[in-house]
Amino acid sequence: MTVPRRLKKSFFCRHHVDVARDLLGCQLVWDGVSGIVVETEAYGAEDDPACHTWFRPSSREFFLRNQPGTTYVYMNYGIHWLLNVLTKDGIVLFRALEPSSGIELMQQRRGKESLSALCSGPGKLGQALALSGQDHGSSLLSSQRYVCRPSEQTPHTDIVTDYRVGLSQGLDQQWRFLIADHPHVSVPAGKAISTSRIRKQKEIREECPSSLPEKHSAGTGSRRK
16 A cells, blocks of 8 residues: 655644654655755744744744644744744744755755755755745645655665754754754754853853753653644
């Protein structure tokens, strides 16, 4: 029996960490262009201070009002539009793709020729897909915008977990997922060490050296009913 490649709503009706991890290797199709997902980040809607739902009432209302599989698109630092998708209990950011179709159009939009420069970061990805505020609240379950499972012929890939990038809150969660050693990721594994995290770890060591954890797990979190 052939398993349907296009992801259904049930895929997104799961824990944000599971969705973020399982999106790796899938193909994102967006209005005539597409790419293989090689990097994601997970954010918990209930207990994650780095998630917009923690400090933006409008984002919280949007999350509660919409179903898993709905896109959450916002402008970062007033410059780049970023693509996210809602899950049962959180939000997943698409951080990087390996372009697979519509490459010439992506190159025109980005003004770059190198494939590794097209979607190797959430801002670049947004520009390559021509994201705008009008895409906020659209669906990744439509005929023009969807995600496909890897084909049976796709080689097995190793997945690496790491700290999320560029945060000032929620620094300890290793909820960034990457395909190991992939040339199209935004930040290689082990390199997402922000000044905020270094400062926090220094403070913890000074107050109580034994309290600094060596390793963090994703945990389970709470789920939306």
